Amino acid sequence: MTFILGNINNRSVLVLDDFYFDVQTLSNGALSSDPMDALGNCDLLHRLSGLLKDATPTGRVAAETIGAAVPRPKNCFAIGLNYKSHAEESKMQLP
DSSP, rough: OOOOEOOOOOOEEEEETTTTEHHHHTTTTOOSSSSHHTTTHHHHHHHHTTTTGGGGSSSGGGGBBOOOOOOOOOOOOOOOTTHHHHHTTTTTOOO
């Protein structure tokens, strides 16, 4: 089953329709509330997503502030084709 992982109030949540479910609560503490910890536990998140239809939501997504899905990325990659020299170097058309 697919799932939507989110970050609400700096807590990892699973989203179903307009509702969210706190991952730490849903997993009975097996997963931390830290969004970065949840990213390394996709198998458990898949299993938990199968429980959402019968679980009590933590709240409504629209009523909350949504944070970055990956709040502390380990890497960041960028391609600077918007610069003429980069585009020429890669033998690509200018944007």
